[in-house]
Amino acid sequence: MSELTAGNVPEIVVETRNLTKIYRDFWGRQKVRALKALDLEIRRGEVFGLLGPNGSGKTTTIKLLLGLLFPTSGDIFVLGKPATDVGKNEKIGYLPEESYLYRFLNAEETLDFYGRLFNMSGPVRRQRIAQLISMVGLESARKRQLREYSKGMSRRIGLAQALINDPDLVLLDEPTSGLDPIGTRNMKDLILDLKKRGKTVIMSSHLLADVQDVCDRIGILYQGELKELGRVEDLLKVSNETEIRASNLSETAKNKIIDIIKEDNAELVFSGHPTTTLEELFLRIIEESEARPGRRVRGGNKI
Amino acid sequence: MILEKEIPSFYDWLTGDWQRAVLELIFFRRINDNPGAILSWLLSIGTLLLAALIVGFVFCAVRYGLTGVFVPFGRAIRRGVENLTNVSFARTWAIARLAIQESIRRRIMILVVLFMLILLMAGWFLDRGSENAAELYMTFVMWSTTILVLILTLFLSSFSLPTDFKNKTIYSVVTKPVRSSELVFGRILGIAIVGTAMLLFMAIASYFFVTSELNHSHLLFERDLTPISVEAGEQSDNAKRLVFKGETQLNSGHRHLVDVFADGTVNVGVVNGHTHRITSEKVNEQTRYVVHNEQGTLQARVPVYGKLDFRSPEGLDTDKGINVGDEWDYRSFIGAGDEAAIYRFTGLQQSTFPQTDGNFKNGLPVEMTLGVFRTHKGNIERRITASLSVRNPKTGLQAEVMTFSTEEFVTKYVAIPWTFDGTPQVVQRRGRTTQKTPDGREESVFYSVPDDATASQERNDAQFSRRRTFDLFKDFVTDKGEMEIWLQCVDRQQYIGMARSDLYLRAADGSVGWNFVKGFYGIWMRMLMLTAFGVLFSTFLSGPVAMISTVGVMVAGFSKAFMIEIGLNKVLGGGPFESLLRIMTQQNMVVDLPKSFSTTFVQSADNVYSMFMRLLGQAIPPLSDYSVYDGAVVKGFSIPSYWLMNHTIMTLAYAVPLFIVAYLILSNREVAKS
Ligand SMILES: Nc1ncnc2c1ncn2[C@@H]1O[C@H](COP(=O)(O)OP(=O)(O)OP(=O)(O)O)[C@@H](O)[C@H]1O
Ligand SMILES: [Mg+2]
Numbered sequence: 001m002s003e004l005t006a007g008n009v010p011e012i013v014v015e016t017r018n019l020t021k022i023y024r025d026f027w028g029r030q031k032v033r034a035l036k037a038l039d040l041e042i043r044r045g046e047v048f049g050l051l052g053p054n055g056s057g058k059t060t061t062i063k064l065l066l067g068l069l070f071p072t073s074g075d076i077f078v079l080g081k082p083a084t085d086v087g088k089n090e091k092i093g094y095l096p097e098e099s100y101l102y103r104f105l106n107a108e109e110t111l112d113f114y115g116r117l118f119n120m121s122g123p124v125r126r127q128r129i130a131q132l133i134s135m136v137g138l139e140s141a142r143k144r145q146l147r148e149y150s151k152g153m154s155r156r157i158g159l160a161q162a163l164i165n166d167p168d169l170v171l172l173d174e175p176t177s178g179l180d181p182i183g184t185r186n187m188k189d190l191i192l193d194l195k196k197r198g199k200t201v202i203m204s205s206h207l208l209a210d211v212q213d214v215c216d217r218i219g220i221l222y223q224g225e226l227k228e229l230g231r232v233e234d235l236l237k238v239s240n241e242t243e244i245r246a247s248n249l250s251e252t253a254k255n256k257i258i259d260i261i262k263e264d265n266a267e268l269v270f271s272g273h274p275t276t277t278l279e280e281l282f283l284r285i286i287e288e289s290e291a292r293p294g295r296r297v298r299g300g301n302k303i
Numbered sequence: 304m305i306l307e308k309e310i311p312s313f314y315d316w317l318t319g320d321w322q323r324a325v326l327e328l329i330f331f332r333r334i335n336d337n338p339g340a341i342l343s344w345l346l347s348i349g350t351l352l353l354a355a356l357i358v359g360f361v362f363c364a365v366r367y368g369l370t371g372v373f374v375p376f377g378r379a380i381r382r383g384v385e386n387l388t389n390v391s392f393a394r395t396w397a398i399a400r401l402a403i404q405e406s407i408r409r410r411i412m413i414l415v416v417l418f419m420l421i422l423l424m425a426g427w428f429l430d431r432g433s434e435n436a437a438e439l440y441m442t443f444v445m446w447s448t449t450i451l452v453l454i455l456t457l458f459l460s461s462f463s464l465p466t467d468f469k470n471k472t473i474y475s476v477v478t479k480p481v482r483s484s485e486l487v488f489g490r491i492l493g494i495a496i497v498g499t500a501m502l503l504f505m506a507i508a509s510y511f512f513v514t515s516e517l518n519h520s521h522l523l524f525e526r527d528l529t530p531i532s533v534e535a536g537e538q539s540d541n542a543k544r545l546v547f548k549g550e551t552q553l554n555s556g557h558r559h560l561v562d563v564f565a566d567g568t569v570n571v572g573v574v575n576g577h578t579h580r581i582t583s584e585k586v587n588e589q590t591r592y593v594v595h596n597e598q599g600t601l602q603a604r605v606p607v608y609g610k611l612d613f614r615s616p617e618g619l620d621t622d623k624g625i626n627v628g629d630e631w632d633y634r635s636f637i638g639a640g641d642e643a644a645i646y647r648f649t650g651l652q653q654s655t656f657p658q659t660d661g662n663f664k665n666g667l668p669v670e671m672t673l674g675v676f677r678t679h680k681g682n683i684e685r686r687i688t689a690s691l692s693v694r695n696p697k698t699g700l701q702a703e704v705m706t707f708s709t710e711e712f713v714t715k716y717v718a719i720p721w722t723f724d725g726t727p728q729v730v731q732r733r734g735r736t737t738q739k740t741p742d743g744r745e746e747s748v749f750y751s752v753p754d755d756a757t758a759s760q761e762r763n764d765a766q767f768s769r770r771r772t773f774d775l776f777k778d779f780v781t782d783k784g785e786m787e788i789w790l791q792c793v794d795r796q797q798y799i800g801m802a803r804s805d806l807y808l809r810a811a812d813g814s815v816g817w818n819f820v821k822g823f824y825g826i827w828m829r830m831l832m833l834t835a836f837g838v839l840f841s842t843f844l845s846g847p848v849a850m851i852s853t854v855g856v857m858v859a860g861f862s863k864a865f866m867i868e869i870g871l872n873k874v875l876g877g878g879p880f881e882s883l884l885r886i887m888t889q890q891n892m893v894v895d896l897p898k899s900f901s902t903t904f905v906q907s908a909d910n911v912y913s914m915f916m917r918l919l920g921q922a923i924p925p926l927s928d929y930s931v932y933d934g935a936v937v938k939g940f941s942i943p944s945y946w947l948m949n950h951t952i953m954t955l956a957y958a959v960p961l962f963i964v965a966y967l968i969l970s971n972r973e974v975a976k977s
Pocket of ligand 2: 058
């Protein structure tokens with residue numbers, strides 16, 4: 001694979017200003033406010049995670065960035081161009097939340113078709129196809145029509161399709177959904193590899209562990225509003241709490257530690273096997289948002 | 304072949320009477336019926352654009368309020384222009400290829416099998432012994448191909464994009480650097496390629512089907528022939544002496560009469576429009592006859608049409624004969640007496656009809672199909688007698704060539720001999736015409752061609768009422784190649800009817816195969832038109848709705864000629880504005896309105912309105928115009944190349960704007976909505 005391709009990619013890869021999307025019905029009547037005044041800035045080389053419960057507007061955001069949806073108001077710039085400019089697509093890869101590929105084509109034909117859409121020459125296309133098919137582990141199914149593919153296989157070919165043009169900006173909508181543990185692991189490795197190569201990745205997910213493992217920064221959406229935004233470490237660092245992890249700890253040793261905490265007049269917050277702390281953050285935000293709707297938080301400040 | 308509408312030559316069709324139309328436009332008059340293709344195209348596009356802008360403006364104003372109208376407008380235009388830049392053929396081809404792959408994977412090949420089955424069935428059910436078997440077979444293959452190909456492209460074009468939207472496969476496509484112009488054009492291209500391949504296959508299969516089905520031969524044995532005895536005074540060793548007469552064995556429901564001559568040559572009679580070549584060979588003292596394959600069932604006749612005028616019973620020129628009450632006013636009738644139907648040909652050249660060519664050795668071939676109207680019943684079978692004369696339009700010299708009997712709607716073939724004996728006459732054509740006076744008024748003047756002086760001079764020269772021998776080209780064709788053929792009815796109280804395309808000179812035949820190709824090109828153009836409409840509708844409608852809309856356009860297109868006629872007929876009481884004035888001033892529909900400013904105003908408004916509607920109506924493709932292709936192939940006429948030019952340009956004149964509209968719509972469509 002090629003070396004760092006940061007060449008002519010602008011420093012700010014994605015920028016949205018006051019981005020709002022209202023879904024309307026045929027008569028122009030308002031149905032859903034899917035996104036409310038989103039301001040976002042994603043820099044080159046970042047892995048950005050969009051988090052939020054079902055229906056919070058993650059997919060809507062990604063579609064807006066791609067120009068698949070037109071904003072009700074606000075501006076979007078992707079790779080320095082307006083989102084509706086087709087030219088930006090030269091350097092973008094997109095993995096939709098479900099497999100939206102032609103079911104009558106086989107894996108090779110699929111990649112060949114998308115390769116042609118990038119005006120790639122025959123030899124380049126063939127080389128790239130072979131590379132991608134082995135990368136996503138579909139060598140044995142390369143000649144089978146996609147209609148016969150399982151969900152995870154569809155996901156894999158979808159990913160290969162998204163990477164056909166060696167994009168600078170990759171948008172992944174729930175990349176790990178439908179993948180087995182190995183596939184999930186591979187996907188995460190791939191994202192980290194892309195990051196290493198200087199690519200920018202935007203992914204949405206509600207699988208917190210995945211996000212935590214690979215994302216530099218995350219934004220948490222709830223009912224179309226951005227509730228939290230910042231670096232993962234910063235968001236998760238609870239400065240007045242300490243977590244100690246150990247393995248093979250005996251029960252007596254554990255009791256000793258608890259005693260020490262008590263001696264120090266500190267409060268024991270939790271004892272037991274650690275849960276994912278992002279999950280806590282996530283649940284807390286949702287809880288608080290429900291209690292006090294409409295309040296918004298910016299730049300990773302605590303609520 | 305029935306040609307209700309004369310197909311103008313390429314140049315006439317393009318330009319028509321555009322200067323007059325422009326003047327009429329400026330003064331808000333009704334535009335004449337022949338503004339020329341270019342002008343009416345421009346006007347229609349302009350009108351449609353105007354209509355689209357008005358609708359778009361109202362729509363945006365309702366949605367965004369009056370002040371906000373221009374924002375979405377500007378945005379839409381920008382998106383449209385953006386999509387035209389950087390168009391790549393490779394990407395277009397990728398889309399086209401996908402459409403082809405899709406139709407192959409969707410088992411389009413079933414259609415091939417279906418078509419073969421249809422031909423097989425036709426082979427069983429069509430009567431190859433029928434009198435007009437060629438017509439029957441050709442009609443069948445042309446129709447079945449047209450229907451199958453149109454249905455195929457109808458489905459492909461109206462469902463391909465909507466399926467993409469429904470399956471959301473479009474998401475993965477439009478997030479690649481594909482312009483909507485490429486998307487639309489690629490679709491049209493792909494579907495056109497599939498349709499063309501299918502049509503090509505069907506054309507080849509049809510051609511072999513028709514030729515092999517119609518092809519047959521007969522058996523002829525010695526016992527079928529009766530010897531002819533040598534007549535007194537005839538030399539028994541004369542090579543051209545008739546030695547046998549007889550009939551072939553029955554095949555395809557008919558036999559041919561045969562005459563065998565002493566030198567072994569055989570003359571074969573024509574049945575159902577065809578004949579056979581028969582050769583003979585001697586084997587052990589026995590003569591064996593070989594009847595070869597049929598010739599002449601399929602034809603590509605090249606007609607040379609003239610202009611038809613009539614001569615009234617008073618001996619004056621008119622453009623219509625008598626109306627015998629036939630509801631179809633295609634043919635005009637003439638009775639006996641001074642009445643005549645005058646076909647005037649121009650640009651005739653001997654080189655078109657070379658005397659050395661076997662087809663022309665008997666003279667100038669004339670073919671006609673006349674209507675017959677009887678004022679009294681009698682023997683229906685009895686034929687009606689008519690006469691055919693030729694006249695030199697310049698000198699007025701006229702001579703009767705022959706009288707012949709005719710039956711209704713039977714195509715009659717005669718040849719005007721290159722030289723013939725006849726009685727010379729000098730006939731003047733008289734009539735009234737309008738002329739512009741120097742001060743700009745129009746006045747009616749009487750004309751006489753040739754004028755009296757020339758006529759009497761000619762009469763002297765012609766040595767009146769003495770029979771003499773004429774040379775057809777020398778005596779009757781002017782130096783500009785003009786000649787007239789006059790048809791007159793000889794039977795009292797009977798009428799013969801004719802239209803312009805009912806009588807024509809026959810130049811050398813064209814190639815049947817090539818004509819077949821041209822006929823299929825007519826189907827191809829219809830297919831392309833349909834595809835363009837289907838793709839247009841499919842850019843903003845769901846599949847079934849797009850299909851129904853396309854079918855709607857198709858039906859409207861096939862009945863367009865009829866609808867335009869309704870639109871052109873002047874309605875009693877005027878258009879909507881004049882009617883309104885009549886209602887307000889309480890005048891009935893038949894009174895002429897007084898000449899006043901308000902009258903002029905409402906009538907101009909009506910003219911603008913009717914013009915607007917007429918131009919909007921132009922958006923409907925004139926699919927009925929293409930039926931002349933089927934007609935020509937079925938009836939065995941060669942399709943002239945200028946038809947191909949007219950209709951190709953017409954097809955493109957629709958397809959290109961449709962394509963632009965389709966891509967404008969697609970580039971402004973919010974892909975992920977709904
Ligand atoms: N085409 C549409 N028409 C109307 N409303 C829509 C449409 N698409 C999405 N919505 C609404 O917009 C909101 C946001 O939807 P979106 O698909 O962006 O959520 P999401 O965060 O991706 O959810 P998930 O995790 O389930 O994928 C939802 O309330 C949804 O109902
Ligand atoms: Mg989603």
